[in-house]
Amino acid sequence: MSLSPRIIAFLLAVLISGLTVAFLSVVDGVTINMLFVVAVSSFIVSFFLILYAVELLVYREVNKMYKTIRRLKLRDFNLSNKTIIKNNNPFKKLNDEIFVYVAKKQKEIDELKRLEQFRREFLADVSHELKTPIFAAQGFIHTLIDGAVDDEFVRDKFLAKAARSLDGLDALVKDLVALSQLETGEIRMHLERVDIYQITLEIFEQLENIAEAKGITLRIKSSLQRSDVIRADVARLGAARPDAARTDLQGPVWVMADPQRITQVMTNLIExxxxxxxxxxxxxxxxxxxKKHISISVRDDGPGIAPEHLSRIFERFYRVEKSRSKERGGTGLGLAIVKHILNAHKSKITVMSKPDKGTMFRFKLEKAVETEL
Structure with a gap:
């Protein structure tokens, strides 16, 4: 038979009432009416006090513990810290502490599972990415060993292809090392006052040939010093007058950043x-x-990125269109490195894109005080 709080309270109240009456019955001068009143009053008071203690302080909290266990099974980890602080009931504190502890451990388990899944996917991606250039170079070299080396034209052609495959492998390994060092904190940002405007112009000149091959115009827009649009049509200028674009542009834009790493970020986004x-x-x-930051955005007018891909483009090796991305080159780690570099600058990169409307990446850097040199 299970004992409910009321049955427990009733039995204990009867016991207390009986003991009280038995004790008073041996006292001289106590009448039956007095014993009856004492018995009834002690029973009522004892019953309700015990019922309150058992119902509210024990059974109710035990039921909450069962509910807590159920919530943990359902992975519902919503609990206010204020609730824990304000509770004076030791059972409630115990209940809340158990919940917080188990919830914390469950989250740690979930995080370990997530990291394990990430590790498996990463190893699979790395194996796939390494396999392609290795097999390509291996095929070209074995072909030469099998006799093609005697043909000067074939030899030079295959050696050039093998060299390109090995160059791609070298770039991939370097990006993997850089990404690993960024994640572990081995690479530290050396912040200093840099002109992000000048860095952008230099990147435009470096990528000028690639832009010209596709007929793409590289431009700079700014609202920092005057309202009219300032443009740098570097891709259309050609090599004849490389400084012509600079004379009509605004002055420097000073920010606090690591020059080498922020150049890497801008180069990747513009490229x-x-x-x-x-x-x-x-x-x-x-x-x-x-306000205290300079907002920097890089926008193109390309085909854009579908919404289902936007949340994953900063993942390692993630490619929106795998076949086309392979044709365009790259290691698939560029945006992941960009994200980690900006995180180290205490900044966050965001992306906005619509199909056939282009894509825009945006981030902020802390302003640097301008000084006269």
Whole structure:
């Protein structure tokens, strides 16, 4: 038979009432009416006090513990810290502490499972990415060993292809090492006052040939010093007057950043805009004032990225269109490295894109105080 709080309270109240009456019955001068009143009153008081203690302090909290276990099974980890602090009931504190502890452990288990899944996917991706250039170089070299080396034309052609495959392998390994060092904190950002505007111009000149091959115009827009649009049509200038674009542009844009790493970020974003943008299109780098920060965006007018891919483009080796991405080159780690570099700058990169409307990447860097040299 299971004892409910009321049965327990009733039995204990009867016991207390009986003991009280038995004790008073041996006292001289106590009448039967007095014993009856004492018995009834002690029973009522004892019953309700015991019922409250058992019902509210024990049974109710035990039931909450069962509910807590059920919530944990369902992975519902919502619990206010204020609730734990304000509780004076030891059973409630115990209940909450058990919940918080188990919830924390469950989250740790979930995180370990997530990391294990990530490790498996990463190893599979790395194996696939390494296999392609290795097998390609291996095939060319074995062909030469089997006799093609005697043909000068075939030899030179196959050696050049093997060299390109090995160059791609070298770039992949370097990116993997850099990404690993960024994640573990081995690479530290050395922040200093840099001109992000000048860095952008230099990147434009480096990528000028690639942009010209696709007829893409590289432009700079800024609202920092005047309202009219300032443009740098570097891709259309050619090599004849490389400084012509600079004379009509605004002054420097000073930010606090690691020069080498922020150059890597800008190069990757601008190069991606050129690679994945439409032919005869444009890639626009914009600077805007955002109180204590400079907002920097890189936008292209290419085919854009479908919504289902936006949340994953910063993952390692993730490619929106695997076949086309392979044709355009790259290791598939560029955006992952960009994200980690900006995180190390205490910044966050965001992406906005619509199919056939282009893609825009945006992040912020802390302003640097301008000084006269």
């Amino acid at each position: 991606n805009g050129i690679k994945y943008g439409n032919d005869a299109g444009k890639v626009v780098v914009s600077f805007a004032d955002d």
